[in-house]
Amino acid sequence: MQEATELAITFAALGDPVRRAIVDRLAAGDATVSELAAPFPISLQAVSKHIKVLEAAGIVSRRREGQTRPVRLEPELLDRTAAWLHEHARRLEARYARLDAVLDDMKENR
């Protein structure tokens, strides 16, 4: 990473396998930092850093709850990112369909 567009940050955040796994886990429900860290062979601090990256990207939010810091996945950004991807895919498919039509036409009238 190095720049600042929202989508670039989102993708960069999801580009790390540990962070992707964290997001997967959070899709099932909120979790504390220790809970999120448990499955990984890395230190709690490292996981804490990953969560910070996800939070900076707007993918998760944290709140304080006693001495624990539950993390919640925020759907909104994921939705917008999905929309971006979907729009690209849609446009491409339409374009390729038109191309195929032209080619078929050429074949028929040959």
Added chain:
Amino acid sequence: MQEATELAITFAALGDPVRRAIVDRLAAGDATVSELAAPFPISLQAVSKHIKVLEAAGIVSRRREGQTRPVRLEPELLDRTAAWLHEHARRLEARYARLDAVLDDMKENR
């Protein structure tokens, strides 16, 4: 990056602003390496490397056409990635909706 799941690779590939811009450009139609490199202040070789990353991720494909190597955006992977994101967002929204319903219920019956 460091691992191998398809999605992690896809996201990592799209996480770089230059590569995201390349994908944006390709959504409008195929382009050669030089054409893709033109808007950027970096060397042609650097752009060539970026395209290699996108190709390895399965986001684009290259063919030879004379001395030129046109790059094409492949919709399929983008679609699958969008589906992943959308599914997460959908599940979350459903979960939060249920939560809200429960909270409303508690409020009514207080």
Added chain:
DNA sequence: CCTGTACTCAACCATTTGGTTGAACATCAA
């Protein structure tokens, strides 16, 4: 108040990444 628990912050290190330049390869055009 003191101790343990749950984190975060800071300094540091190794590896990866994104860039560079220079040389090589493939194709077209003369």
Added chain:
DNA sequence: TTGATGTTCAACCAAATGGTTGAGTACAGG
């Protein structure tokens, strides 16, 4: 064939990333 054009390959470098450990902060419970 020779030279120009388009692109890739290789070696190299600086900066960013992901990890570590050690110290600090915030709250809960005895």
